[in-house]
Amino acid sequence: MSTPITPLSDSLAVAPNWRRRHGGCQAAGYQSVIINRPDYEGGESQPASADVIKAGEQAGLTVVYQPVVSGAITPEDVKAFRQYLDTLPAPVLAYCRSGTRCTHLYNAAKQETSQS
Incomplete structure (x- = not known):
């Protein structure tokens, strides 16, 4: 069974704990990964x-x-996430335990x- 990916915009999708090899992530079209799970x-x-x-870097991805x-x-978490979305090569896949x-x-x- 593959990891469910939920697109939230043209440039961002989220997933539960990403278990695929990063080559599969790149093959799916993602350029960057944000790890939000401690x-x-x-x-x-x-x-x-x-x-x-x-x-991820060995597979050619930008991973933070x-x-x-x-x-x-x-609020600092939100600000950092926004900065990553503004600066990382898109599209971006972000993951945590469930994606929520x-x-x-x-x-x-x-x-x-x-609001800005």
Whole structure:
């Protein structure tokens, strides 16, 4: 079974913990990945962000680690997410445990942009 990806805009999609090889991410058309899931949030079986970043970069992707605690998104988290969306090569795939945290970050960033 493949990882469900939810497009939120032409330049961003979200997913639950991305388990495909990064080559599959690139083949799907994504240029960048934002990791919003903190290291070991799901226990020791979860790959560390450093390993994900290394594999992604070897596959030609831009990968950034922006850990965000579930249920505790801060204004700084939203600002950083928005900056990544403004500067990373698109399209971007953001992932966390379920995809919900990334969706909330995107909606908050979009709202912040519309108020500027």
